[in-house]
């Protein structure tokens with residue numbers, strides 16, 4: 001897409017002005033003069049659509065009908081999917097799908113920001129005073145991110161049991177031991193980092209939050225595959241060398257593959273490792289059907305479909321947690337909670353992360369679906385950045401509704417990689433469940449006309465329904 005810097009600046013400025021409540025009339029005038037004056041070969045940013053949809057009603061009244069029509073046509077012609085994507089033909093090239101939360105959202109799986117309210121709901125049922133107080137405290141301070149909460153609980157517990165680190169933290173954060181003694185005493189009294197009482201309660205709290213989080217995720221077992229997973233399976237059916245990497249714990253992708261009688265490898269189960277015919281599915285943050293023993297670290301994988309059946313029939317409410325058969329230790333779900341430093345904590349997953357890195361490096365096309373490249377996942381972003389800088393023919397297709405994601409990534413990669421060609425990052429800025437099946441069809445060289453006609457037919461049907469009989 002050819003979008004000038006001036007256009008981007010104008011868009012950003014108008015977006016801020018909209019937030020500040022600048023009159024619609026002013027915004028619309030600026031939009032009209034920009035579209036009227038821009039060079040013909042310059043594309044319009046998809047973000048204009050949102051502004052236009054919001055102010056269209058005012059524009060009808062404000063502008064001359066022919067002006068309005070011209071503007072409306074210009075906006076409606078904005079490309080949501082880069083043309084380049086429809087030209088891609090996979091000819092023995094390695095394709096890797098990378099799935100984030102956005103790929104599972106259509107299956108009804110809550111995204112990160114919805115998790116904390118759910119966690120508090122569960123906490124209230126237990127009726128524990130400390131959790132209630134914490135919920136109120138977070139509420140008052142508008143702490144809504146489960147990642148922040150679990151990270152703070154984890155760090156607190158870690159420092160509580162490591163005295164040396166506690167005093168170092170005191171030095172770094174609160175200048176304890178740096179100033180005159182009296183001041184030091186006062187600041188220490190004001191911010192008592194640790195007392196004997198705190199140690200056990202912090203540990204208990206962290207434990208409870210993590211258990212609640214485990215319970216929360218175990219409800220994901222009842223989710224079923226959506227159009228995203230089905231489209232990937234359709235693609236894999238023709239290109240079995242394709243790999244899938246996911247940061248989701250849920251079993252939707254697994255289920256879609258298994259139900260099409262495809263075998264899976266890349267999981268933690270040893271016996272599948274050499275099965276070269278199986279499809280590679282790498283679950284970087286663990287899986288709801290994986291568990292590990294806290295004492296002997298033995299990992300186990302449970303049959304996902306059986307687990308789902310048991311859960312749905314309500315035979316067991318939390319299927320993975322149990323007792324280790326080897327050492328009688330406590331078994332825990334092997335899933336990485338949203339922690340800021342998750343990659344330090346899970347030695348069981350090191351092999352899995354390494355194979356994710358190798359797989360990403362081997363890809364010609366990396367199709368990224370609903371993955372936000374968040375700050376907390378710097379590890380994955382770094383792998384991709386390194387891979388894109390080593391392999392100059394590698395291309396990324398970003399399927400995401402966030403209009404700012406692709407511009408941000410293009411900027412980020414350009415600043416890291418010398419002479420980076422931004423056209424290596426292609427954008428499909430639309431709901432994944434709608435657009436991914438289209439992309440897959442086009443890559444499989446299926447007649448896209450077919451899907452087009454069916455949409456037109458549907459539209460005609462809808463119109464017919466809408467008409468009074």
Ligand SMILES: [Zn+2]
Pocket residue numbers: 293294295296297298324325326327328329
């Ligand atoms: Zn054990």
